[in-house]
Amino acid sequence: MANMFSLSSDGQDPAELPDLNDPLMDHSEGQLFLNEAFKIIIEEVLCKGTDVKQKVCEWKEPEHLALLLDLELRAAGEPQQRLLQRVQDVAKYSIKTSHPRFFNQLFAGVDYHALAGRFLSEALNTNLYTYEVAPVFVLIETEVLRSLRQLVGWTEGDGIFCPGGSTCNMFAMNLARYRLFPEVKSQGLWAVPRLTIFTSAESHYSVKKGAAYLGIGTDNIVVVKVDEGGRLIPEDLEEKIELTKAQGAVPLLVSCTSGTTVRGAFDPLDRIADVCEKHTVWMHVDAAWGGSVLFSQQHRHLMKGVARANSVAWNPHKLLMAGLQCSALLLQDTTNLLKKCHSANATYLFQQDKFYDVNLDVGDKTVQCGRKDDCLKLWLMWKAVGSIGLAERVDKAFNLVRYLVEQMRKREGFHLLWEPEFLNVCFWFIPPSMRGKEGNADYQDRLANVAPVIKERMIKQGTMMVGYQPLGDKVNFFRMIVLSTLVSKEDMDFFLDEIERLGNDL
């Protein structure tokens, strides 16, 4: 980097202007490059990257990978062939999240129609803030939000796509705060009483991050107890709301979860709604992970009562495979709360004397300025397979989990921690040497070490990827996530075989 400018011609006389018509790039050469890169993407990421005979990941130690990638940014550019090799290298050493044996996160798989929409979005390169620069996307976003709201059970309402579920959850907090105390927008939190947020011990960490970021503070999150399945207990919620009130604080919002991150639990929304209505507390549902069950006639009962919520966060980039990122915040509100709460009315962008209906300039509904058109990929994918096709994805994932759990029960070393309510299968693998020795003093310590070691071996061999974590008094256990439509019964069998293969000697 010391030579970042070493080839630069300092002291150029500005009177001697270079050719102002030089585009500084060759368009046909550029398109040729894009074409070649596209071929590499198809071959490396979409063909090999989804082939069970290929590796999920190609592990390299960070120092080694840094050398391989030749990261340094220099003064001079590079030839096209070298750059294509870079595309190839990035593809090669990146994780194949579309691989049928990638079970590591709450996203996986690939949808080609969504991907086409994503390429189109990137090429069109615009911001979703005004109808002027994003006419198609403004209309598509409106329609997609309307359709998602309809699945929630609302015929009216509002909403917006955000860069991730965490942002959706934070917006809900900000809206709840503004609804109760609109003066907070101008005067800040010093002008209002202490506010509290209620959520279960197993909700997503963005509730914490949001409370800190919005100035409310993590101490003002009241943690509500969960039942044996990881679901928020409404009676405990009510007690804690009453206690908070007695202490002089104002209960602001209950953040329920539909599909918790680790266990996949669904909070009992109907019963929580009773409590929220009684105490006039904003009911938010973090359905980032679970929301897509609303497509399934068979499984939508898990979110019974969701229509009584004030807001819902839902990430179609997870279970529906729309591609990162695709996160919608849905609102029952019809009073334009979103815009009132977030707007700054910048005159350079949101001119009021435009020749079209300026309500189409949706950008002031968010705290972002520029915003990606995350709606297009979902719209195109939905058009391609219909609501029925999306429902099939949800149902298939449930069925695969059922199959996996059945197979797991047949094997000695697998200990399911909880009956899965959703697509999270939490289990310990007990190596032969530890079976029947639950009473030993070092059992928990040894067990805690099993998942990390298997995980290390798995990644270094690149055969598959699955996550692990501790929870409460349970030491490290695997959290298997099944969602991609590419996954087959054979992948489930392979998964169990592979865990055994990697862990049997521990």
Place this chain on the structure above:
Amino acid sequence: MANMFSLSSDGQDPAELPDLNDPLMDHSEGQLFLNEAFKIIIEEVLCKGTDVKQKVCEWKEPEHLALLLDLELRAAGEPQQRLLQRVQDVAKYSIKTSHPRFFNQLFAGVDYHALAGRFLSEALNTNLYTYEVAPVFVLIETEVLRSLRQLVGWTEGDGIFCPGGSTCNMFAMNLARYRLFPEVKSQGLWAVPRLTIFTSAESHYSVKKGAAYLGIGTDNIVVVKVDEGGRLIPEDLEEKIELTKAQGAVPLLVSCTSGTTVRGAFDPLDRIADVCEKHTVWMHVDAAWGGSVLFSQQHRHLMKGVARANSVAWNPHKLLMAGLQCSALLLQDTTNLLKKCHSANATYLFQQDKFYDVNLDVGDKTVQCGRKDDCLKLWLMWKAVGSIGLAERVDKAFNLVRYLVEQMRKREGFHLLWEPEFLNVCFWFIPPSMRGKEGNADYQDRLANVAPVIKERMIKQGTMMVGYQPLGDKVNFFRMIVLSTLVSKEDMDFFLDEIERLGNDL
């Protein structure tokens, strides 16, 4: 939408599981679709979309466009040919922001290497939170941030890519707050004295949005006066900091601007740094628009003093054409403030017993959970053209502006409001009928109407796009932005001719 599920087979017996090996999609058909979509993108967006003989936009009334797009999402999917037609329609009716005559926003143009990086990112579909799922991107982000910091003048420091400059500005506020009062993270703003933020009247609206969102409140923004060029006046800043202190509030942060949104002004950073150092106030530089001048030996003096700042927000998606979004927050801090301030230490994601250095799991430095790898496109583009190539882009834009202004002076109807300091050219077009009539009572009202009418005509004819707005006592004026390397002298001449053609009869 009433029929979203009308074809669904309710009451399916879950015991009769469908074929679990059905991928629910045909891969080769999917790749074929992607191939065809890619051809449409090349032809419509990248060839026609950058051709001066083609329109910049294809205006349709919203109601008409909604019908053309057939927005409704239904139960059944659609055939591939219909879907390809949709790709074509989305391309056709979207704004061609890469067109050499798109002067409407602070982004424009296209870079094919960056675009290849974007397609690759979309296909790889991962989240930049752990080395485990994003090894390549973690390393690339680190290197790109290091290189950007080096241009700022820092050999050490920290940073992160955010979904937009607004988020970068908000992070700076949150960091400044946490540095002064770490207890704010747990206890909220009630535990700390009233905080104030200082910024010029012409800074970006995200300062307002951030103050509201973070619970500080817009009333606690102290607006600092600007000079005749729109630059913050350090003497007024100091007076106001002292006044704030005298009133018992704590001056938290000064948000300076390098390249204001409307006028393109650069605040005098060195003199502001003197004030910030004296009063120990966090100095943030919103260089979302202007930051890229740091590449240019000729123009980097505009940001003299930037190395004295605590934080810098910089959007390479603007002047460098990296593609939306590409926004970096850069920090001088070496105490891990970013992570301390934003972390929640979720054990399911950021396990501490991993087999690699967990400092590579950068995800807890942000308030997001999932995060896009916005670094790749910049890295690939930088590798392709080098620092010198990026500097040439900056210099070319300045030179084009110089040419435009020279030409503007030769024409009677163009009234430049301020001498451009950057790439924003702010001017009134005075139609022949209004020339020499500045004293008329209705002059300002008539003038205010000129830009909106020309803009309407321009968009409806699709020949070019440029923005307008009022500012202070100046009624609606055009803000011409020149940045794309595709722009030629002929485009500048065309621009002036076209404004005359569209407005001469007013």
